[in-house]
Amino acid sequence: xxxxKIQLKLITSLSQKxxxxxxxLFMVEGIKGVQEFLNSKFEIFQLFTSEELxxxxxxxxxxxxxxxxxxxxxxxxxxxxxxxxxxxxENLIIKEGLIVALDEVNDPGNLGTIIRLCDWxxxxxxxxxxxxxxxxxxxxxxxxxxxxxxxxxIYTDLExxxxxxxxxxxxxxxNGESIYKTKxxxxxxxxxxxxxxxxxxxxxxxxxxxxxxxxxxxxQQTESLNVATATAIxxxxxxxxx
Amino acid sequence: xxxxKIQLKLITSLSQKxxxxxxxLFMVEGIKGVQEFLNSKFEIFQLFTSEELxxxxxxxxxxxxxxxxxxxxxxxxxxxxxxxxxxxxENLIIKEGLIVALDEVNDPGNLGTIIRLCDWxxxxxxxxxxxxxxxxxxxxxxxxxxxxxxxxxIYTDLExxxxxxxxxxxxxxxNGESIYKTKxxxxxxxxxxxxxxxxxxxxxxxxxxxxxxxxxxxxQQTESLNVATATAIxxxxxxxxx
Numbered sequence: 001x002x003x004x005k006i007q008l009k010l011i012t013s014l015s016q017k018x019x020x021x022x023x024x025l026f027m028v029e030g031i032k033g034v035q036e037f038l039n040s041k042f043e044i045f046q047l048f049t050s051e052e053l054x055x056x057x058x059x060x061x062x063x064x065x066x067x068x069x070x071x072x073x074x075x076x077x078x079x080x081x082x083x084x085x086x087x088x089x090e091n092l093i094i095k096e097g098l099i100v101a102l103d104e105v106n107d108p109g110n111l112g113t114i115i116r117l118c119d120w121x122x123x124x125x126x127x128x129x130x131x132x133x134x135x136x137x138x139x140x141x142x143x144x145x146x147x148x149x150x151x152x153x154i155y156t157d158l159e160x161x162x163x164x165x166x167x168x169x170x171x172x173x174x175n176g177e178s179i180y181k182t183k184x185x186x187x188x189x190x191x192x193x194x195x196x197x198x199x200x201x202x203x204x205x206x207x208x209x210x211x212x213x214x215x216x217x218x219x220q221q222t223e224s225l226n227v228a229t230a231t232a233i234x235x236x237x238x239x240x241x242x
Numbered sequence: 243x244x245x246x247k248i249q250l251k252l253i254t255s256l257s258q259k260x261x262x263x264x265x266x267l268f269m270v271e272g273i274k275g276v277q278e279f280l281n282s283k284f285e286i287f288q289l290f291t292s293e294e295l296x297x298x299x300x301x302x303x304x305x306x307x308x309x310x311x312x313x314x315x316x317x318x319x320x321x322x323x324x325x326x327x328x329x330x331x332e333n334l335i336i337k338e339g340l341i342v343a344l345d346e347v348n349d350p351g352n353l354g355t356i357i358r359l360c361d362w363x364x365x366x367x368x369x370x371x372x373x374x375x376x377x378x379x380x381x382x383x384x385x386x387x388x389x390x391x392x393x394x395x396i397y398t399d400l401e402x403x404x405x406x407x408x409x410x411x412x413x414x415x416x417n418g419e420s421i422y423k424t425k426x427x428x429x430x431x432x433x434x435x436x437x438x439x440x441x442x443x444x445x446x447x448x449x450x451x452x453x454x455x456x457x458x459x460x461x462q463q464t465e466s467l468n469v470a471t472a473t474a475i476x477x478x479x480x481x482x483x484x
Contacts, residue, residue, distance in 0.1 A: 109351065113468050120467055122458035150459070180482050216364035216481050217392070225362055225474070226355050232471035233478045239458050240422050 026136035030079035036146030097124030104194040112143020113228035119147035129158040176210030268378035272321035278388030339366030346436040354385020355470035361389035371400040418452030
């Protein structure tokens with residue numbers, strides 16, 4: 001199969017959400033990442049490689065030049081392979097277990113890191129508000145390091161979702177109860193907010209517990225933790241106690 | 243004072259380490275970040291703003307056009323001010339208290355996030371191996387969100403530093419003792435490694451404790467946590483127990 005201009009146009013268009021939705025496709029780069037998606041429930045659409053890489057057992061493969069690879073890659077140093085996978089139909093909505101809910105997380109690196117954390121800590125579901133950055137954004141896929149292939153993620157009306165579920169809902173805010181003093185249950189929803197504005201008032205009205213990571217710095221000027229590092233600490237606290 | 247081509251050249255050169263060393267200057271962007279450095283021990287060299295911003299009390303200021311601001315900024319959407327601060331002489335080397343040591347952390351975003359964590363958790367010193375990314379790199383400055391103005395950072399021969407200090411040295415690795423089972427002291431060195439290769443053998447030989455963050459995911463495929471989120475979890479564990 002030959003690499004055509006139409007293919008080039010298709011692939012580069014996938015850095016925009018509207019074209020990912022239109023084509024039901026997203027892009028994964030690098031041997032390791034592609035392997036993880038091949039070993040998952042995701043379905044491959046097409047594979048583009050600059051070397052044969054026959055150990056990647058994919059029928060629909062196109063060997064392309066280094067130059068073409070550079071054209072379709074989002075990385076400074078492309079790593080031999082770019083693959084297109086099909087965006088699956090929406091996952092079933094899970095309403096129990098340990099759940100992480102994001103209220104308008106905007107930064108792709110943060111979302112990717114949080115997906116990796118959900119994978120590590122065995123979170124049952126990641127629920128994203130509709131205005132959270134798209135998980136198939138190439139920068140999210142890259143930052144999630146393959147964990148995207150394993151974590152169940154849904155995008156939904158977060159307010160409605162929280163109204164409908166019966167388990168405890170924890171909001172991480174600046175002046176809640178210390179996580180060291182709060183009794184954390186095995187199951188619950190951990191809600192994390194927007195990088196600049198935190199959790200919206202509508203969502204805060206629905207929570208059962210407001211929790212805080214204590215600050216130890218002398219100067220009391222550190223404004224907040226990054227949302228991904230805060231998620232790491234909270235998830236660790238839930239797991240260490242159960 | 244008028245904005246000259248020589249100034250433009252000086253400022254843009256500061257994105258490279260060799261010119262930061264040559265001029266003993268680094269760059270801070272945005273009103274909030276600049277304010278935090280003005281309120282710190284750092285000494286201002288020159289301030290460039292697209293608006294008057296008289297509340298920033300700096301003598302050596304140059305009002306420039308939006309267009310010129312865009313030229314000197316590293317951000318997509320420059321936030322009104324770029325300031326040059328003097329790189330201070332090396333900090334005194336601290337050898338007690340709670341210390342974080344980095345063995346070749348390469349990603350500027352990771353270092354910036356770790357600096358922010360050190361600020362939050364009141365870490366006494368951040369020690370970086372000489373091949374760790376420079377803390378005055380613009381991306382590090384940006385990601386540290388002003389915490390760089392408050393955290394004591396040194397770059398040194400990490401092997402020698404660790405040989406010379408007498409407190410417990412903790413290496414975070416994949417197959418050490420669970421952090422939930424290890425007795426963590428109030429003071430100690432927490433060593434974190436390179437994003438791809440972890441901690442080098444020379445450094446591992448010097449540690450007193452090898453510790454691990456337990457993994458809970460079912461599928462046991464998540465390879466590792468991001469170094470900044472791992473640092474967040476370990477620092478939280480040290481602090482919660484003391």
